[in-house]
Amino acid sequence: MHDIRAIKDDPAAFDAGLGKRGLAPQAATLLQLDEARRSRISEAQGLQTRRNEASKEIGKAKATKDEAAAQALMAEVAGLKDRMAVLDKDAAEAATALDQALAALPNLPADDVPAGEDEDGNVEQKRWGTPRAFAFAARDHADIGPALGLDFEAGARLSGARFTVLRGGAARLHRALGQFMLDRHTSENGYAETATPVMVRDEAMFGTGQLPKFAEDSFRTTDGRWLIPTAEVSLTNLVREQILAETALPIRLTALTQCFRSEAGAAGRDTRGLIRQHQFEKVELVSICTAEQAADEHERMTRAAEGILEALNLPYRRMLLCDGDMGFSARRTYDLEVWLPGQDRYREISSCSSFGEFQARRMDARYRPILAGVKGNTAFVHTLNGSGLAVGRTLVAVIENYQEEDGSVTVPDVLRPYMGGIDRIGALA
Template sequence: MLDIKWIRENPEALVQALRNRGQSESDARATVQSVISTDEERRAHVTRLQEAQERRNAASKEIGKAMASGDKERAEKLKAEVADLKTFVQNGEVRERELDESLRNQLASIPNVPLQDVPVGRDEKDNVEIRRFGEPALNPWSKEHFDIGESLGFMDFERAAKLAGTRFTVLTGQLARLERALGQFMLDLHTREHGYTEVQPPLLVRDEVLFGTGQLPKFAEDLFRTTDDRWLIPTAEVPLTNLVAGEILEGEKLPLRFTALTPCFRSEAGSAGRDTRGMLRQHQFNKVELVSITDADSSIAEHERMTECAETVLKKLELPFRTIVLCTGDMGFGAQKTYDIEVWLPGQKTYREISSCSVCGDFQARRMNTRYRMAGEKQTRFVHTLNGSGVAVGRALIAVMENYLNEDGSISVPSVLQPYMGGVTRIERA
């Protein structure tokens, strides 16, 4: 959520930011004008309400003086005035709550403002590659992961569909173990070498938790909701970031760094017809998430650090990848800047996203009301939040399967995963 004071003082900057994100100029100006008008109405109303309350208090004191002096006529007039003011204040407080809610709802629908160094563009075609690692391999025997998995007998989409419908996968045997190994390897790397604290959070959360990280109200259709009005998490970013919701943190203890390996649940409402084969785009998948809570001056450097932590996973797995910075039109709702890491998939002959690392500034902190205070200071400031995949486990499995496929159809196990596989070096048909 953006600071209304900043919007009030920088309306043209917000108009330009919304245009950079893909809105038309007329829509951007309408959005900004609407929120400013509501803010002006609210502030004027609050001023009138405060004046009425002050006058009611003063008139109440004057009644006593009038009664003491024997001026009953003036006392009765003052009583009538106080009664009218009381009614006005009561009705005015109701209107104040309505205006507060209207302003909050409007602010909640406005996306974050991109940082100055984010490339301006319309969609993924305008994203900018900044670095690569490894040499993309393309062997004559390269295949897509679903063909590999089914040939090995460890990946079953028909039984998954029988259990749950489309966009689910059943993994068995050595592929199930390989996916588990990937998740454990990532957690060990991030906790032992990168300084993250492992968390096992709830997979079901309340409305306000999803509001805090920006999924609600705008993206409700992308989520799964239970019959008791809880939500399945779309990513561990949601509970990890909200661990500090509503708190005032000690500035000297920042940054806080959390990581979790959890299932994630997404309806994929906007992805009809995309990646329908295989397990690239699923309703349920496992992901290792990275979340950082920093002070206002450290978030940019933390963003670079977090992205490097995610890249290290792929480097240790010896998987070719490239890192791109997303343009303004392709960034997520709450992000100021985002790096996507795309891993090479020989079966598709292209790079596909496996991690997305974003810095959000104080956008989520305002929604969660999370602040920090430095020692010896009275003033508090909103924290800055960051989140990233470290990385998507299912997509890492796909990448290992396709990049480590041998000509005979077996899969070599990357050296860093072999200790997690009980020394198994090759996955062969069951």
């Protein structure tokens, strides 16, 4: 959500930021809506002042038995009341129109975000690891997976396309990955484990930017709740409508949850395998902090996600997204892309984003700064979130990078304690 006062202070800068997102100028329209709201409020306040004065004059007129004057004043008061009701209605409608217009606009990119229209404009920041040289033709996980326990056909029979049943060693390896990630983030990276609902209300989805623009991308229950597309929604909204102490910041949270996405507009994309599912598990990282802490928190969070890939010895690269490829709420985003030898390419496995005050304004999440030992006025917190990591996609990366010629998969060293010491999974019995 944007601050109309900031738009008023520098409308050209606001429109320039929207231009980086490929949007037409909006400042003039927004300021007109704000002026309509303000002018009606101002007029109503003036009429209220006159109404108060006229009410006093009625008492004086009645005291002097000037009935004609009293009747005229009462008629004036009645007319003022009717006009004020109209103005209040107009002001409320203008405020709603302004809020809806602001809510539909994406966050503005940070100054160092590269220009670009799509993923081709993203800038590679680093690479880690060397892709494995196979002595045989590496295969896609969708080809290896069924023998290991990735049952795409059963998932389709139960629920339709983009659902998968996991059995045997594949299911255990999937569970091990989620537990390993959660343990690493809590014990080494300083994130507090949190168990949250996977169904939330409209307000929570609005707070993190999924509503109103992206309603079709999520699933809604019959009683009006939403299945979370990511634990970002529930974790970040834990501070909605709160005023936090500055000394409590930064707050770092993590959760391993089921996630649900309708994948609207993704028809025909990644129809094979686990890459794009309607239901999947993900370990999410969320940070709530001050403006001064945000840059360090973004780097810290991204390194936490990278650390999982490095512990699993999975080659990856870090990409700084261009302004045309960032998510709606993001101000700055790093994507981590893991090497998939079966596809002979890097694929996204994590997004780590900084949102500035954008989500906090939608949630009304604030903190009270302490300046030279004195509590100051409240300020909006800054929010960040990232995948640490998507469990299904990490399973894909492990299967493809650790595959053997006989179709089995070697278990990475760090996962073996979670697998009861098993060092390889093979075909189901």
